Amino acid sequence: MLQGLQSQHFILAIVLSCVFFSIAGIPPFSGFLAKVLILIGLLEVNSYVCVSFVVLISLLTLFYYLRLIKISFFEPIKIKTIKNSAQSILKSKGLLLNMHFASFLFFLLIILFFQPNILLLICNLIALSI
Numbered sequence: 001m002l003q004g005l006q007s008q009h010f011i012l013a014i015v016l017s018c019v020f021f022s023i024a025g026i027p028p029f030s031g032f033l034a035k036v037l038i039l040i041g042l043l044e045v046n047s048y049v050c051v052s053f054v055v056l057i058s059l060l061t062l063f064y065y066l067r068l069i070k071i072s073f074f075e076p077i078k079i080k081t082i083k084n085s086a087q088s089i090l091k092s093k094g095l096l097l098n099m100h101f102a103s104f105l106f107f108l109l110i111i112l113f114f115q116p117n118i119l120l121l122i123c124n125l126i127a128l129s130i
Helices: 010-024 030-044 048-074 080-090 093-114 117-129
Strands: none
Touching: 010 030, 010 048, 010 093, 030 048, 030 093
């Protein structure tokens, strides 16, 4: 279903790509901040095995997310009937709501990267209450 997404819904393809990059931990997104904070915490307790395991798993997931982005941007739809069914699915109201929600999450990821203090303060308050 991701094949040819950029030709039908370019904005959705961009938002999904940014969300995938954030989950993978690429620097301009808030997922990078989360992974760096976890790695710094592991390095402070001298847990080098866990750090190497997290980095290895992150590289494996990055490969998978890059593959999904490649499919959505560079692979054309092969069968015309699949294209018609994909267009009818994408035009449904439920998916339109999901597209708006994905766009909201994308902007939230960008805001949390530039202003992470809000998230860090909430995490600190939660940790102190435990």
